[in-house]
Amino acid sequence: MARNYKNHSKFVATAATATLVATAIAPVASAAFNDVNKNYTEAVDYLVDNGIAEGISETSFGTDASIKRGDAAVMIAKALDLDVENAPESAFTDLNSRVAGAVNALYVDKIINGKSETTFAPDDKITRAEMAKVIANAYKLDGTGTTNEFDDVNANFDDYVDALVKNEITKGKTAVSFGAIAEVTRGEFALFIHRSETLEVVEDIDNPEADATLLADLKSASDDIKLAKILTDNFGSIINEDLIVQYKETIAALVAPQTKTEMTASIVLVNDKNAAATVTATITALDSEKESFADDVAAARVAYDSLSKVQQAFVTNVNDLESAEVVVRVASGSVTNATELETALTDENVKEITLLKNISVGTEVMTLTSGVTINGNNNKLFVGGTKADKGANKALGLYIPANAEEVVVKNLKVVGTHGDNLIEIFGNATLDNVSAIGGKKAGIYVNNDGTGTITVNFKDITTASNGWNAGIGIASKKIGSKVIANFSGTNSFGEETAVYTDDLSAYMGEYEVNGLDGYTKKVVDLQHKWVKTQ
Numbered sequence: 001m002a003r004n005y006k007n008h009s010k011f012v013a014t015a016a017t018a019t020l021v022a023t024a025i026a027p028v029a030s031a032a033f034n035d036v037n038k039n040y041t042e043a044v045d046y047l048v049d050n051g052i053a054e055g056i057s058e059t060s061f062g063t064d065a066s067i068k069r070g071d072a073a074v075m076i077a078k079a080l081d082l083d084v085e086n087a088p089e090s091a092f093t094d095l096n097s098r099v100a101g102a103v104n105a106l107y108v109d110k111i112i113n114g115k116s117e118t119t120f121a122p123d124d125k126i127t128r129a130e131m132a133k134v135i136a137n138a139y140k141l142d143g144t145g146t147t148n149e150f151d152d153v154n155a156n157f158d159d160y161v162d163a164l165v166k167n168e169i170t171k172g173k174t175a176v177s178f179g180a181i182a183e184v185t186r187g188e189f190a191l192f193i194h195r196s197e198t199l200e201v202v203e204d205i206d207n208p209e210a211d212a213t214l215l216a217d218l219k220s221a222s223d224d225i226k227l228a229k230i231l232t233d234n235f236g237s238i239i240n241e242d243l244i245v246q247y248k249e250t251i252a253a254l255v256a257p258q259t260k261t262e263m264t265a266s267i268v269l270v271n272d273k274n275a276a277a278t279v280t281a282t283i284t285a286l287d288s289e290k291e292s293f294a295d296d297v298a299a300a301r302v303a304y305d306s307l308s309k310v311q312q313a314f315v316t317n318v319n320d321l322e323s324a325e326v327v328v329r330v331a332s333g334s335v336t337n338a339t340e341l342e343t344a345l346t347d348e349n350v351k352e353i354t355l356l357k358n359i360s361v362g363t364e365v366m367t368l369t370s371g372v373t374i375n376g377n378n379n380k381l382f383v384g385g386t387k388a389d390k391g392a393n394k395a396l397g398l399y400i401p402a403n404a405e406e407v408v409v410k411n412l413k414v415v416g417t418h419g420d421n422l423i424e425i426f427g428n429a430t431l432d433n434v435s436a437i438g439g440k441k442a443g444i445y446v447n448n449d450g451t452g453t454i455t456v457n458f459k460d461i462t463t464a465s466n467g468w469n470a471g472i473g474i475a476s477k478k479i480g481s482k483v484i485a486n487f488s489g490t491n492s493f494g495e496e497t498a499v500y501t502d503d504l505s506a507y508m509g510e511y512e513v514n515g516l517d518g519y520t521k522k523v524v525d526l527q528h529k530w531v532k533t534q
Contacts, residue, residue: 032055032058032059033055033059033060033061033063034059034060035059035060035061035062035063035064036061036063036187037063039187039191040061040063040187040190040191042194043187043190043191043193043194043195044061044063044187044190046190046194046197046198047190047193047194049337049339052078053190061186061187062186063185063186063187063190064185064186064187065185065186066125066126066183066184066185066186067125067126067183067184067185067186067189068122068123068124068125068126069120069121069122069123069124069125069126069130070095070096070098070099070102070103070120070122070123071099072126072131072134072184072189073099073102073103073106073112073122074098074099074102075189075193076102076106076111076112076134076135076138076193077101077102077105077106078102079138079193079197080138081356081357082102082105082106082109083105084101084102084104084105085101087101087104087105087108088104088108089104090103090104090107090108090114090120091117091118092107092114092118092119092120093118093119094118094119094120094121094122095120095122096122099122103120103122106134106138110137111134111137111138112133112134112137113133125183125184126183126184127180127181127182127183127184128170128178128179128180128181128182128183128184129153129154129157129160129161129178129180129181131184131189131192132157132160132161132163132164132170132178133157133160135160135164135169135192135193135196136159136160136163136164137160138196139196139199141163141164141166141167141169141196141199142163142166142167143159143160143161143162143163143164143165143166143167144166145166146162146163146165146166147162148161148162148165148172148178149175149176150172150176150177150178150180151176151177152177152178152179152180152181153178153180154180157180161178161180164192167195167196167199168195169192169195169196169199170188170191170192170195334353334354334355334356335353335354335355335356335359336355336356336357336359337359338359338360338361341353341355341359341361341366342361342366345366345367345368345369345372350372351371351372351373352372352373352375353372353373353374353375354375354377355374355375355376355377355379355381355412356377356379357379358379358380358381358382359379359380359381359382360382361381361382361383365397365398365399366381366397366398366399367399367400367401368398368399368400368401368407368409369401369403369407370403370404370405370407370427371403371404371405371406371407372407372408373407373408373409373410374398374407374408374409374410374412375410375411375412376409376410376411376412376413376434377411378411378412378413378433379412379413380412380413380414380415381397381398381412381413381414381415382415382416383397383414383415383416383422383438397414397416397421397422397423397424397436398414398422398423398424399424399426400423400424400425400426400427400429401426401427402426402427402449402450402454403427403428405428406427406428406429406430407427407428407429407430408429408430408432409423409429409430409431409432409434410430410431410432410433410434411432411433411434412433412434412435413434413435413437414434414435414436414437414438414443415437415438416437416438420440420441420445421436421441421442421443421444421445421473422436422437422438422443422444423436423443423444423445424444424445424447425444425445425446425447425454425456426446426447426448426449426454427454428454428455428456429456429457430456430457430459431444431456431457431458431459431461432457432459432460433459433460434460434461434462435461435462435463436462436463437462437463437464437494441465441469441473442463442465442469442470442471442472442473442500443463443464443465443471443472444461444463444471444472444473445472445473445474445475446472446473446474446475446483446485447474447475447476447477448475448476448477448478448481448482448483448509449475449477449478449481450478450481451478451479451480451481452480452481452482453481453482453483453484454482454483454484455483455484455485455486456483456484456485456486457486457488458472458485458486458487458488458491459487459488459489459491460489460490460491461487461489461491461492461493462491462492462494463492463493463494464493464494464495465493465494465495465497469497469500469527469529470493470495470497470498470499470500470529470530471493471494471495471497471498471499472485472493472498472499472500473499473500473501473502474499474500474501474502474511474513475501475502475509476501476502476509476510476511477502477509478509479509480509481509481510482509482510482511482512483509483510483511483512484511484512484514485499485511485512485513485514486514486515487513487514487515487516488515496531496532497529497530497531497532498516498519498530498531498532499513499516499519499529499530500527500528500529500530501527501528501529502527511528513530516530518532518533519531519532519533520532520533
């Protein structure tokens, strides 16, 4: 079975992990837990804030409670986002339905073992030695160069313990004892997972075959940067991977000798997780009497976390004639929680965002900037709010402002119970396989509050009026403003009326609705409504 690891660039934090308990409660902040001291606060917050870890009661995280092998398996499987539903069935006969998928997925990927060929012992407490093996396997931690001096670690676990010690995930109980057979608590496991998830690895890569040639003369300069190879695997070991440097812009003609010419090249890193990072490198060349010169770029440093999400890249000239400035810009990536989503949306360089799981954004309005694409991956975006927000002319959900480039939202379910519209559109947009259910008014509202034309394309839309005029509202309230709404595919509006126009739109602005087959336009009190044809 192929691993289905999390596929997202690191914006603020990677997704955290959780132990699932039989009687789980809703996630709460660690401040509400009276058994989480300062040593565990950051790790527990990390788990809880990502909506994965839950307390054993409203006031207790169970910090000092020992973790069962089955619960630990569920935690790791969630941390790695393994496909637990489609994992091939193992030979273990003692697995209940709650842990079976996780254990099967971890077993087939050789991350965890059973007590025997047919027994996993999910209710046994996991030991520190067993934990070391699971963590090291899960995060591909390498202990090369480290030899532990613990006298209670047998040869079967030596390499795994070395890996955890080397990467500072944990240390021994004493100088000579690892505590190999000691049980691991929920608090300790939270620490180990948190450290592994946020671990950063930095490797120096010396590749003499990589080259970048900068040509300059007294009239013009252009780059001829070919190919530099970066060798990384998805957890930090070295494999063959390419760092592609492409020509970006032509350099202006030189006006005089002895001046400096700068040129910018775009470097795109694509790692094993398909998380792309774009590096902009500005190389300053010293002009001289020579017609041209060449710099060989043979040394590179790439910093990435334990899941190989590129963090920074540094390129230097091997002959030290000039240094190359490198700035990392994340071009695309995936998110697993509200913090990552908000961070991605506020970075103007991020143009494509994928949700890897359902995300709750509380009362926040998520603004989609010009040219961004949101792929919900058929997940839900939960919009919170309070009862006080309902009917208060307050939007909760996605907001698409006026823009120069079209915004695309696809494969996303927006769900809310308070506030008014769940998706408000003030610029060009395409909604494809999107649902907006809840709120008080139309699920989707299009408003051209300026001049000119905005075009919104709807395909396979599901929405509802929520007792308002229709599932989709259109407003074009200024002279010279126009809204074009194009419909295709299979759309569901939950009511007899699919679309309505604001009353001012009938005589102030213009509108054009295309593709609403099966609906007839009617005029009621200056409002134009598209009603299902009887």
